[in-house]
Amino acid sequence: MLNRVEARYFGIGLILRIFFVFFQSTTRNYFENSGEFVTPLNSWKRIIEGIYLRQLNVSPFLGSIVHETPLSLLLYTKLYIFKDEYIEVLFIILDLLSAFFTYKAAHHILIHLYNRQTDNKSAYKENSKVLWLTKDHIQKSAHTVLLCAMVNPLSIGTCVAKSSLVIHNLLLTMTFYFFMTYRLIPFILTLCLASSISMYPIVLIVPGLLQFSSNANNKRSIVRMFLVFVLFVCTNVTLLFVNFHINHQSWSFINAIYHFIFYVPDYTPNTGIFWYFFTEMFEHFRSLFVWTFQMHVVLLYLFPFTIRLRNDPAFLFWLLCAIFCIFKSYPAYGDVAFYINYLPIWCFLFCYVRNGLVIVCMLLVAMLMTPITWYLWIYAGSANANFYFAMTLVFNVAQTFLLSDLLYAYLKRQFFVKNGLNIPNINGSEGQVEFL
Amino acid sequence: MPLLSNLLAKDIPQTFQKFQLHVYAGFFFFGLLGFVYLMSPIVSRRNYLSENALSPGLVSNDIYISNEHIRDIIGQLRTGFKEKNISDVIQSMFVQRGIEAYKQNLEDDTNDENVYGIVRAPRLASTESIILVAPLYVRIQSKSQPIKANLYGIAHTLAIGFALHRKPYMAKDIILLFPAQQENGTRIWLDAYFNTKPDSIPLDAHAGSIQAGLTLEFPHEKFYSIDLRHNGINGQLPNLDLINTVVHLCDKNSIPASYYDIYVDLSSNELFIDYMKKSLRTLLINALTLATGVPSGVHGQFLHYRIEMITLFGSLTKRDQYQTSPITLRAFDDIIEGFIRSLNNLLERFHQSFFFYFHINRRNFVSIATYMVPLGLIVAPALIRSLVLYMSFFTSSETSATTYITLGRTMKFDMNYSAMFLEILECLALSYVLMWIPMKFTYLIICQITMFISPILLRPFRSTERQFDYLQFILLLTGSALLGCLSLLNYSMAFLAACFLMPCYMFAGCSKFDHWIIKYFCRFLFLTCLNPLVFLALYHYLARLLMAGEFLLPNFNQLTSDFDTYIASYRLFNAWTVDVVCLAIVPIWFLLYRSTFWIRTLVDKTQ
Secondary structure (H helix, E strand, O other): OOOHHHHHHHHHHHHHHHHHHHHOHHHHHHHHHOOOOOOOOOOHHHHHHHHHHHHOOOOOOOOOOOOOOHHHHHHHHHHOOOOHHHHHHHHHHHHHHHHHHHHHHHHHHHHHHHHHHHHOHHHOOHHHHHHOOOHHHHHHHHHHHHHHHHHOHHHHHHHHOOOOHHHHHHHHHHHHHHHHOOOHHHHHHHHHHHHHHHOHHHHHHHHHHHHHHEOOOOOEOHHHHHHHHHHHHHHHHHHHHHHHHHOOOOOHHHHHHHHHHHHOOOOOOOOOOHHHHHHHOOHHHHHHHHHHHHHHHHHHOHHHHHHHOOOOHHHHHHHHHHHHHHHOOOOOHHHHHHHHOOHHHHHHHHHHOOOHHHHHHHHHHHHHHHHHHHHHHHHHOOOOHHHHHHHHHHHHHHHHHHHHHHHHHHHHHHHHHHHOOEEEEEOOEEOOOOOO | OOOOOOOOHHHOOHHHHHHHHHHHHHHHHHHHHHHHHOOOOOOOEEOOOOOHHHOHHHOOOOOOOOHHHHHHHHHHHHHHHHOOOHHHHHHHHHHHOOOEEEEEEOOOOOOOEEEEEEEOOOOOOOOEEEEEEOOOEEEOOOOOOOEEEOHHHHHHHHHHHHHHOOOOOOOOEEEEEEOOOHHHHHHHHHHHHOOOOOOOOOOOOOOOEEEEEEEEEOOOOOOOEEEEEOOOHHHOOOOHHHHHHHHHHHHHOOOOEEEOOEOOOOOOOOOHHHHHHHHHHHHHHHHHHHHHOOOOOOHHHHHOOOOEEEEEEEEOOOOOOOOOOOOOHHHHHHHHHHHHHHHHHOOOOOOOOOOOEEEEEOOEEEEHHHHHHHHHHHHHHHHHHHHHHHHHOEEEEEEOOOEEEEEEEEEOOOOOHHHHHHHHHHHHHHHHHHHOOOOOHHHHHHHHHHHHHHHHHOOOOEEOHHHHHHHHHHHHHHHHHHHHHHHHHOHHHHHHHHHHHHHHHHHHHHOOOOOHHHHHHHHHHHHOOOOHHHHHHHHHHHHHHHHHOOOOOOOHHHHHHHHHHHHHHHHHHOOOHHHHHHHHHHHHHHHHHHHOOOEEOOOOOOO
């Protein structure tokens, strides 16, 4: 099933995870308690609390402890029969599985890109050959994706912290995989499950509509689009009712999950931008800004990107994932890890990424300084919340730079492939290409 | 806005390319000079009380403690020390006056006990408290007798506690703590008080949340000046307001206060040159001692729990030729009373004034905004060099007469990461393995020798020139990130590490030139001047010179014994200096050293 390279990479990932989970208890404690890896939405401690409340026949959704859906809580209750030591093994397995799906999805994306290039070759200019994808590139990039998922410290940290993001990411990765392999029913099912847990993946139905509405001759039909959408809505409603029934016919989970995600009542510092902004703001402006922030994540980029990238559903899917992973209300490093792991797919765009050094340095500085500013703020008492927030801001700005740069690079490459690499010489220097 | 998007090798001015080394060296030396310049009165700021609530306590006193009373207490304590039941004596003294007092066994074979009493505030429920600490025994700088009973300190702490009992204005509890075994006892008490260790037995009684406090170390019957000690764990410092309160109180009562036993007379009697010399000495000792990460008294343990605290040490040194009589009891008690009543007024935790500062004398300090500049200048060459290297990696287009063929930013060469990765892994593994052996100076020398001969035993890094540059680029970025992070945690350590690493970077970079003389010269430098152990020895010698204030000869035995005591004690303090050095600084140095053995291959084999 696995060839040599894959097996080697899996081995590296497995060894690293086992080392950190079982042999480094201080590091593990650090990860389990750090606000960058664990948020109220995905903390394992809260899930255990929920399981106990459930077993005592107390509604876990009273109070503000548990923010999992009744369905996932049921699943965790079933899993919790494994005792404490084995639950870590389970997390490692799930993380590796998620890495495997990431690898497979990446492979399919690359093959898809390559096939499209072969189809459209007649329209490409001959001298843009350096930019074309090669067969060799597919395998190499896919392997890099696998290696990245295996050694990415953010992924490892999420796994070690036993954050339920491991499971969310697995669902989302499976969604991506089924999306690339044109399997409608599994796609809709995993997408609905993922969005019932964390709400934001709901935007991914838009690339889904584009992908599944096209027929064999690459023509989109409105009817199919409508049917897919109806299927999506029906599955979501069914899931809601399943949750309702599991929760002893009570809607209390809506408040604990969707209200909690949308209105951001919890200000525990994390890597996002919501907590600081809303601690600083007067209460009477809250609704306005909550809506502004949430619409910014969900709607602002959705339509422009969909219109511009309507023929590149894979890139669109990835871009939308990245956007809600950055701007969601309770982001953690695990979310970043989810989309960063796919980054090597787009390595053919790196030559047009303009701020590479700046982005890498900003990410590096932010990730190193976040725990330090946290230490200075919480333990030493010599710094304050602004220091910590400054670092999370740097982290988010770096990510937005990365996304905008990649989008720019993607469009620029498309332009060059179609129009050739020659640039007119204007007054002795190369003419500048504007954003198209 | 494309940041740095068009930066390519051709954009670097030719003159800069030619004078690169000069520019870097210039930055480095300006940084060093800048650090020394911090002592000048132009950059330092005069200190002030930022928190208004602290000032009223400086005004008047109403406690009078008679000499007889103190003498009586000292007499009882003396018998207690003699009969080895000091903790019982202190407890019974508390109980006699109706103050609750408890003992805590240290749970080791010595059977030593911590004693603490709580003077409850009559005005409020126990929500906040102040702590006075007097260790039972104090370290003193004398060869014959390393520790001495803290008679005078304990007596005054007790007397103040008794006097403030049932005073109507007290709004905060006062905890009087007498820890045995200095830092060890303090740490055990704190662990139990805050219940941080799961296996520690909880204490019998608690007071309100502890705001701040004072440690009194007065082993001698009389003293002529007070030495303020403020170094905390890992370069942490107490809030400047707390220190300023004490300094103000000392000045008000005409008690000379010094740092590191260096007293600066701030009246115009002192020559300017003497003032500068003393300021520089204070500044340098400050940096050198903070870098170790080891606190200068039991207060360091409290800083770890966010309890602002400094140690007052009664020194026998006379600060003035006209000072004939020791400090009076009255003046000393006024300081403690003023301090407690200032803190009693405090409404919030200390948060207003500085946490990051360097003292140059008791009235002047340098704040973080100023002292970061010299470090920035020292580290700047690393950043500039990494940018220059980065720019040289890329090309953007192929030019013909009429048109450009744009390729975006493509790397000029194929990077072979595995060789570089292997080299880094080798160095990390080797330095970590060598760090596992017990930390003794003699063992460290063996470590060093192993590291030095490792390029002969293991295959050195082979690559093309470009890949060598790439490795340097990564090392430069890692180094500057490390120094940046350290500078916030422990500036002094970051500064010393920068002084050591930057020349290493420069000579490792120079080994790129193919001439054999240059190569051997670089290796020779790494063996001698740029050797961590030599740096450590230099550091130790400089610290001794500055502490003594007179010329001394280097003493190797002193170095080894000091190092061994440091290693033995530093775990107790929760310090991480040695960990950072072993896990980060030594591996970087080792990688740089090994890169002087780099072998140039014209074409990469894997291609």
